[in-house]
Amino acid sequence: MQTPRKTLALTVLMLGLAQPLAAQDTTPAAPAAEGTPAAEPQADAPAEGQTSGTVDGADTNGLDMGSPAETGNGVGDTYIKEVSGDWEIRCVRTEAGNDPCQLYQLLKDGNGNSVAEMSIFDLPSGQQAVAGATIITPLETLLTQQIRLSVDGSQGKRYPFTLCTRIGCFARVGFTEEDVNAFRRGAAAQITIVPAGAPDQTVDLAVSLSGFTAGYSAMAASNAEARQAAQ
Secondary structure, three states: OOOHHHHHHHHHHHHHHHHHHHHHHOOOOOOOOOOOOOOOOOOOOOOOOOOOOEEOOEEOOOOOOOOOOOOOOOOOOEEEEEEEOOEEEEEEOOOOOOOOEEEEEEEEOOOOOEEEEEEEEEOOOOOOOOEEEEEEEOOOEOHHHOEEEEEOOOOOEEEOOOEEEOOEEEEEEEEOHHHHHHHHHOOEEEEEEOEOOOOOOOEEEEEEOOOHHHHHHHHHHHHHHHHHHHO
16 A cells, blocks of 8 residues: 555656656657648647646646745734733734734743743723733643732732633633732732642743833723724
8 A cells, every 4th residue: 555655756756757658649740741841830729727838938747836825914813013021012913904902921831831821901991800811721721720820929819711722721811900000010920820630739930021011001002093993
């Protein structure tokens, strides 16, 4: 039984040989009458919707020469608008140009391994929560122990998980004005989770607050402009 790699190689080889073999099977043309010049062979015109077998002077042998790849600038794509300290201002491109943005940070353990993600976004005024966050942790997290978030060694708060998907477990949390001010004043925050395989242990993830104040202000201003433009 041939492996897929061998089958692919044979297919490519057969495609490359198809045109020369077809030429060999063609019956030779009868010689021209003596004294009469032989007519020049005429190339078959390509069928409608097809191109000739030559691209920039090179015979393609029926191979697909490809097309330009997408640039990643389409509607729904995420891009980094600005970097503020250890935070990225990430926005989602919209058709109208009113792109919503969030503060984003990739969280790593003591060995430098990427473990979790945290995205913070402001909310319209007039409600108890002035900001929200989405925290994504590994699937192996013990959900019943929730997430603990603290700033500068404070007691902190616990937040439940909302759902899990194939990429991880999500906690969608709300922050009061006091919570956001604690981030502004603080030097470092910490997220603590419990592994499902080791419920007697904890994993502490440092959340840098370097650049948070400026980044949050820039993100909130950008979102305010987007909301106003959308009205």
